Amino acid sequence: MHGSFLSHRGGFWFWVALVLVLSSVLAYVWHEPLGQPNGGTWLGYTLGTVAALLIVWLTFFGVRKRAYYSRLGTVKGWLSAHVYLGGSLLVLGTLHSGFQFGLNIHTLAWLLMVLVIVSGFYGVWVYWRYPERITRNRDGMTRQLIFREVADIDRKASVIVEGLGSPADRMVISAIQLFSIGGGAWHQLTGRDRSRIMVAASKGSAKRWVQVANPTQQRLLDELTGLLSRSADPQEAALLQELIDLISRKAKLMRQLLADIRLQGLMEVWLYCHIPLTMALLATLMAHIVSVFFYW
Amino acid sequence: MENHFEVVIVGSGPAGLSAAGRAAELDLSHVLLESTSHLANTIQRYQKGKHVMAEPGFLPLRSSLPFDAGSREDILAAWQQNAETLSINVDWQADVVSISGQRGDFTLQTRAGKTIRAANVVLAIGLQGNPRKLGVPGEDQPFVQYQLDDPDEYQNESIMVVGAGDSAIENALALSRNNQVSLINRRDEFARAKEGNLKLLEDAIERGRIKVFFNSSLRQIETLTNGDHLAQVTLTTGEGEVQVPVDRIIARLGAIPPRDFVESCGINFPNDAVNAVPELTHQYESNVPGLYVIGALAGYPLIKQAMNQGYEVIEHILGHDIKPVDNDLLAEKFSGLPFDLDVEQTLELIQNNVLCFGPVNSLRFRELILESEMHTPAEGDVIFSRNDYTNSFYSVVEGSVEVVIDEATGKRVRIGEGHFFGEMGLISGRRRNATVYAGRHCVLVETPRRTMLRLLASADEVRRRIDQVFILRAIHSQFAPNSSLEDLSDLVNSAELRQYAPGEVLFAEGESGDELHLVRRGSLTVSRYLHGREVVLSYVPAGKYVGEMGLLGNTRRTASVRAVVPTETVVMKSGPFLALLDRDPQLKEQVQLQLQARLRANASMEASEEGGELLSFLMRQGLGEATDVLLIDESLCVRCDNCETACASTHGGTSRLNREAGPSYASIHVPTSCRHCEHPHCMKDCPPDAISRNASGEVVIADNCIGCGNCESNCPYGVIQMAQVGGSQPGLWSRVLFGAEHKKIKDKDAPKRAVKCDMCTSLKGGPACVRACPTGAAVRISPEQFIELVQEN
Numbered sequence A: 001m002h003g004s005f006l007s008h009r010g011g012f013w014f015w016v017a018l019v020l021v022l023s024s025v026l027a028y029v030w031h032e033p034l035g036q037p038n039g040g041t042w043l044g045y046t047l048g049t050v051a052a053l054l055i056v057w058l059t060f061f062g063v064r065k066r067a068y069y070s071r072l073g074t075v076k077g078w079l080s081a082h083v084y085l086g087g088s089l090l091v092l093g094t095l096h097s098g099f100q101f102g103l104n105i106h107t108l109a110w111l112l113m114v115l116v117i118v119s120g121f122y123g124v125w126v127y128w129r130y131p132e133r134i135t136r137n138r139d140g141m142t143r144q145l146i147f148r149e150v151a152d153i154d155r156k157a158s159v160i161v162e163g164l165g166s167p168a169d170r171m172v173i174s175a176i177q178l179f180s181i182g183g184g185a186w187h188q189l190t191g192r193d194r195s196r197i198m199v200a201a202s203k204g205s206a207k208r209w210v211q212v213a214n215p216t217q218q219r220l221l222d223e224l225t226g227l228l229s230r231s232a233d234p235q236e237a238a239l240l241q242e243l244i245d246l247i248s249r250k251a252k253l254m255r256q257l258l259a260d261i262r263l264q265g266l267m268e269v270w271l272y273c274h275i276p277l278t279m280a281l282l283a284t285l286m287a288h289i290v291s292v293f294f295y296w
Numbered sequence B: 001m002e003n004h005f006e007v008v009i010v011g012s013g014p015a016g017l018s019a020a021g022r023a024a025e026l027d028l029s030h031v032l033l034e035s036t037s038h039l040a041n042t043i044q045r046y047q048k049g050k051h052v053m054a055e056p057g058f059l060p061l062r063s064s065l066p067f068d069a070g071s072r073e074d075i076l077a078a079w080q081q082n083a084e085t086l087s088i089n090v091d092w093q094a095d096v097v098s099i100s101g102q103r104g105d106f107t108l109q110t111r112a113g114k115t116i117r118a119a120n121v122v123l124a125i126g127l128q129g130n131p132r133k134l135g136v137p138g139e140d141q142p143f144v145q146y147q148l149d150d151p152d153e154y155q156n157e158s159i160m161v162v163g164a165g166d167s168a169i170e171n172a173l174a175l176s177r178n179n180q181v182s183l184i185n186r187r188d189e190f191a192r193a194k195e196g197n198l199k200l201l202e203d204a205i206e207r208g209r210i211k212v213f214f215n216s217s218l219r220q221i222e223t224l225t226n227g228d229h230l231a232q233v234t235l236t237t238g239e240g241e242v243q244v245p246v247d248r249i250i251a252r253l254g255a256i257p258p259r260d261f262v263e264s265c266g267i268n269f270p271n272d273a274v275n276a277v278p279e280l281t282h283q284y285e286s287n288v289p290g291l292y293v294i295g296a297l298a299g300y301p302l303i304k305q306a307m308n309q310g311y312e313v314i315e316h317i318l319g320h321d322i323k324p325v326d327n328d329l330l331a332e333k334f335s336g337l338p339f340d341l342d343v344e345q346t347l348e349l350i351q352n353n354v355l356c357f358g359p360v361n362s363l364r365f366r367e368l369i370l371e372s373e374m375h376t377p378a379e380g381d382v383i384f385s386r387n388d389y390t391n392s393f394y395s396v397v398e399g400s401v402e403v404v405i406d407e408a409t410g411k412r413v414r415i416g417e418g419h420f421f422g423e424m425g426l427i428s429g430r431r432r433n434a435t436v437y438a439g440r441h442c443v444l445v446e447t448p449r450r451t452m453l454r455l456l457a458s459a460d461e462v463r464r465r466i467d468q469v470f471i472l473r474a475i476h477s478q479f480a481p482n483s484s485l486e487d488l489s490d491l492v493n494s495a496e497l498r499q500y501a502p503g504e505v506l507f508a509e510g511e512s513g514d515e516l517h518l519v520r521r522g523s524l525t526v527s528r529y530l531h532g533r534e535v536v537l538s539y540v541p542a543g544k545y546v547g548e549m550g551l552l553g554n555t556r557r558t559a560s561v562r563a564v565v566p567t568e569t570v571v572m573k574s575g576p577f578l579a580l581l582d583r584d585p586q587l588k589e590q591v592q593l594q595l596q597a598r599l600r601a602n603a604s605m606e607a608s609e610e611g612g613e614l615l616s617f618l619m620r621q622g623l624g625e626a627t628d629v630l631l632i633d634e635s636l637c638v639r640c641d642n643c644e645t646a647c648a649s650t651h652g653g654t655s656r657l658n659r660e661a662g663p664s665y666a667s668i669h670v671p672t673s674c675r676h677c678e679h680p681h682c683m684k685d686c687p688p689d690a691i692s693r694n695a696s697g698e699v700v701i702a703d704n705c706i707g708c709g710n711c712e713s714n715c716p717y718g719v720i721q722m723a724q725v726g727g728s729q730p731g732l733w734s735r736v737l738f739g740a741e742h743k744k745i746k747d748k749d750a751p752k753r754a755v756k757c758d759m760c761t762s763l764k765g766g767p768a769c770v771r772a773c774p775t776g777a778a779v780r781i782s783p784e785q786f787i788e789l790v791q792e793n
């Protein structure tokens, strides 16, 4: 029923790619060019043409993916073909070069091709491993449910601190206000929590409020447990304990959310290499073809 | 006498207003009694700016007042104006509480104590019902309200809201922004309220913005003449009596359905079904001579129908012989038939010929034919095919049809004039189980499912006749296609129908019993106690049977069987069944083989407990009544949302599935998306009948949706949204190169319609979500595949 794109139609495209690779390797070995093997022989031209067409077709996947009315196969089938034929390109393109590398536009095109393919392989790996990790980390929650519960905790916490007064109230409220998650790509991928908090810093005898980091509410928890350990009033202690329980739950949710953002980011970020590299590859490929014909 | 009228019309909705309009136009002495102080309360209560639709489009309007699709405000304004120019005599705040007497001499009482006398009464009070009153002295004081239109109208008042439902909570919350609010609940919790409202209420209580009195009820309301407040309420609470000063009381205690009142006027209903409608004649006259019933109360749920009836009923009262407005429609419907008869004669012929329609009253029957289609297929034409998902009901007016009862041998049986077929699909909600071919010169009536269900709900005799035939045919096709019907008579006569509520046990493991259940609608689970827990082993859909082990000799039940959704089974006794098996050794072998297959499947399920857990999880998500559901394998899904984007792009910009929402178990995720239920709850209460099911099973909403939102609230799975459909889809290349997104409709007031998954019926390639999923995570499956899915996992 559910089946990965890797095993689409019993791995049909894997076999197609394998035949393609084997036949070109055989041809390469069997073929005895007059001089050195290179792109200029008839086999070189054939391999080059096939490889260039493949690249154009592989790029076209970005179009097919968004052509929702298309009845030309399914996106899953296309991806299956994309992955296997894209992989075979590594062999085809390299054989086409005849292993003649240098500091020139031709080798740049080959290099970009390899990079696109390598990023593609990495993509397949994350698509294979990450979905399950995400599910496990989510543990039945959705982001919406997490945010809703956090809002709920914040609400309850702000009611409780009304009965506690300073400094707990200012710390708790500022922790809610200075809460920040996500942010730029870097923060997302490293899973850093940029939340902050206001705490009282005593400098000599003068008290001052300063803003400090509060990753996954840890600083707030430290401060609250500190207050609890010094508290002598049983009613205050009970309220503090209730707060600590709530904030601990929030900390757990935060960690879950951060991990979710990080995992999801990692699962997507490679495409941001794959696509620009594809564009660069197309440009150099054009240059490569034009220059070959020009110098001919 | 001043207050003696030729006709009194009760209720100023579209039906009553139109009747009053015609009466005024004809200078008939009349009065229109309306319990509120404005016309058409039901329409007034639509949401502001609602686009009111004029369905059914094919029906012409016949009324002294205008009506066309348009905004609620425009329609109400036009009616108001016409009511004035026609000089309709309206009596406001005239809540009629009793009607007695008969033609020529009726007496009506209003709540305010007024008495009105009339020769004829037209009852047009709709179905919305009147708000339930507080039931204590002072309930009618001006500061006691039963509705809240604009909460921001009140500032700095002390307001008491009474009720425990969502409307009470929502009113209390809205009012608590600017007022001091108390909320009175008769019980100790808000059991009926939505989760979201409860959270907000909890919050408001914590912040001291609302004070709730639990276990409390009003005992008395006293008006205060001095002091800061208008009145003082005495509450009986768990801790004794409490006095609360108030400026306003808002009671939200739900509506009283009008049925009791209608019965108290002497009008009969055919049975106790909730959707039963009174028995009426052709002229909309009830069993009480001179008392007429029209509009929604008479079972016609749309404005245009209601208005037409208003006009017609006055003509009937005056004894004018007018042809119903649908006469031309029927004439056209009958035009292809090989009879040389007028409309009335044709109707009569059909009703006389078709046995099961015999007991239907003529008004109902006319409506039924209006909604049905007539067919005159050529000999050998396919009427429907095996495995189609259609669920209409066919009757043979003339000629005959042939049903293929055994696909392997091609064996057919003939169904002749006066009989019906297609009842299995109608009742089970599942695929057709046989192909039917037209015979020579046959004339058929095809009646849609909704119409049939309405008929079955109000005509017990029709239901009984159909059920009888159903049992016979079900047993014949399931067990004994080769026996003659006479051979089965013992078995059929001893069989009976039984209904089960969701979760109800048919029989439990360890009990003794030898009855066989053939599921005719709904579905069942089979479970056993293993290692101290109940484990679900299999799922039995409509059309299959359970309990055969008892028949074959082992009368101690080895598993428990439970209904998943509302379920009905044909129960067969072992005696006559065993006799049948003895006569037919082939059948016996077949039953044994099926049993063995089931035992084998159970054994393999027992080997993996997660399988059972997954199966019960799927059942809890309503898949026990699904015909096709979208499931996502979370271990493959890369959360790219391509499925949602594909859906939105191919459906006017609104995705009909919410991928992330919805529960998961063992990496199988059930997103919020239509399950295409066997008996769609959404269809239950759709005034223009816009929801239907296609031959291939999809439940779809047609363009004549009026946006009333009934289906949205009836769907238990929350998959219907009200949305503006349209806008523009950017070209493929601007999407590929610039990531352009669907542009929403600009017009804020464009009508909203109900939208949901239609399985991409209009797309050639099938569901866009599945075709757009790059990883193979999204699949659509039918219940037959659940077990396979479970075993795969």
Ligand SMILES: Cc1cc2nc3c(=O)[nH]c(=O)nc-3n(C[C@H](O)[C@H](O)[C@H](O)COP(=O)(O)OP(=O)(O)OC[C@H]3O[C@@H](n4cnc5c(N)ncnc54)[C@H](O)[C@@H]3O)c2cc1C
Binding pocket: B010, B011, B012, B013, B014, B015, B016, B033, B034, B035, B036, B039, B040, B041, B042, B043, B046, B051, B052, B053, B054, B055, B094, B095, B096, B097, B124, B125, B126, B127, B128, B129, B130, B294, B295, B296, B297, B300, B301, B302, B303, B304, B306, B687, B706, B707, B708, B709
């Ligand atoms: C949200 C919603 C949207 C809808 N949208 C559409 C649409 O777009 N198009 C469409 O065609 N239909 C629509 N309908 C259906 C339509 O509103 C009804 O079919 C229609 O109002 C029925 O008319 P009626 O005259 O039978 O009853 P109602 O309109 O219900 O009128 C009954 C009147 O009787 C009064 N009354 C009740 N009891 C008494 C009493 N005891 N004494 C005196 N007066 C009494 C009431 O105050 C009311 O004014 C919609 C329904 C709803 C709920």
Ligand code: HEM
Binding pocket: A055, A058, A059, A060, A061, A062, A063, A065, A079, A082, A083, A084, A085, A086, A087, A089, A113, A116, A117, A118, A119, A120, A121, A123, A124, A127, A271, A274, A275, A278, A281, B640, B774
């Ligand atoms: C030169 C070779 C290749 C080119 C030009 C290329 C190009 C592309 C393009 C244009 C997309 C569409 C991205 C988008 O629009 O969202 C894409 C997606 C993808 N490619 Fe490649 N690709 C190549 C090779 C490979 C290889 C070898 C693999 C794997 C082994 C691979 C794996 C993928 C995957 C997994 C996706 C993502 C599918 C999705 O999430 O929708 N690609 N590629």
Ligand code: SF4
Binding pocket: B673, B674, B675, B676, B677, B680, B681, B682, B683, B699, B714, B715, B716, B717, B718, B719, B720, B756
């Ligand atoms: S909309 Fe809801 S009730 Fe209707 S078929 Fe779909 S899931 Fe069932």
Ligand code: SF4
Binding pocket: B632, B636, B637, B638, B639, B640, B641, B642, B643, B644, B659, B772, B773, B774, B775, B776, B777, B778
């Ligand atoms: S298209 Fe497939 S992979 Fe993407 S979100 Fe939907 S189910 Fe998941």
